Amino acid sequence: MNLLLTLASEWGDVLDSSNLKVIHLSGAMTNEIYQISWPTKLENFPRTVLVRIYGEGVELFFNRDEEIRTFKCMSTHGHGPKLLGQFKEGRVEEFIHARTLSAADLRNPEISALIAAKMKEFHHLDMPGTKNVVLWDRMRNWLSEAKSLCSPEHVKEFHLDKLEKEINLLEKALSGHDQQIGFCHNDLQYGNIMIDDKAKSITLIDYEYASYNPIAYDLANHFCEMAADYHTETPHILDYSKYPDQDERLRFIHKYLGSSGHQPSDTEVKQFADDIEKFTLASHIFWGLWGLISAYVNHIEFDYMEYARQRFQQYWLKKPEILNNSNSLDCVKNIGNGDTQDMYW
Secondary structure (H helix, E strand, C coil): CHHHHHHHHHCCCCCCHHHCEEEEECCCCCEEEEEEEECCCCCCCCEEEEEEEECCCHHHCCCHHHHHHHHHHHHHCCCCCCEEEEECCEEEEECCCCEECCCHHHHCHHHHHHHHHHHHHHHCCCCCCCCCCCHHHHHHHHHHHHHHHCCHHHHHHCCHHHHHHHHHHHHHHHCCCCCCEEEECCCCCHHHEEEECCCCEEEECCCCCCEEEEHHHHHHHHHHHHHECCCCCCCCCECHHHCCCHHHHHHHHHHHHHCCCCCCCHHHHHHHHHHHHHHHHHHHHHHHHHHHHHHHHCCCCCCHHHHHHHHHHHHHHHHHHHHHCCCHHHHHCCCCCCCHHHHCC
16 A cells, blocks of 8 residues: 555555555456556546555465566566556556457457467567576476475375476477577466457566467467466366367467568478477476466465366376377487387376
8 A cells, every 4th residue: 555655646646545446357366466546636537557466375486586577678678567666565567458358359360360479579579587498497396396285195196206207208309409489478378468459459468477488388378278268157177179279270370470471381380380289288287287386375266276187187188199199209219218108107
């Protein structure tokens, strides 16, 4: 409240707590988000800000200081909201006057094309700090945290003792020499995408997990998010029948690759599509571990454990199909003693 009073005073507003309008924005699973408005001297023009209260235990997932630096840097690049102020438990951000997408919006071809072009632009940002791939070491760190937090029953149920081998397998199978690395959002679910319907412009928000990674991973994660709808009575339930079919994925990839004026060949599109499908496996482990850890440390009303269970189930279900149908299997055969049966359990 003190920070809001200071900001209001700087803007020439008279802030009275009785006049505050507070709206809790649903769908966030890392932080608690509130839209806060109050009257100004201009009638019918209220002041609105967004207040983010950091979730419990989130420091296990990312470095908050690095996330704030990314947030500020994104703002200077003209992306996302401005940082208005910070306090111990959270921060105040500029409120973007655009609407957050719904799950259905991701299937709209016009909106999907805008998202593809914005992702391409995002991936070419030149951000400060290391430009090394973060994905694999982050998953190993999260696996270590999960093992330290989980009960023996959950360690067994989620096969945590097998996961380091799985992460190593995927890293070897998916790390090609021609892999494109870019600055990735890494959490491109519909709630982190805003649209100005009138201007037909897209804004990507919430950069907690953003880092340099293979760009195929970012697209794979976006496709996986199409199975989710976080605004139902069971927001943790994933429906993989909604995963985009091949035509929808190829259309998105065409828009992504062609957004800068380059017209990709069919071969280029197919190869990229194959790479993206392989990275869905990494997405399942990544968010499976996130859900498992969150179940122990975060008290936001969301069934993290069941969410994790579904992501791991999808990993084990899809792994044989995806890796057996890819050229990556030749790489996988070189792991361990060369016995491909070690891939499965």
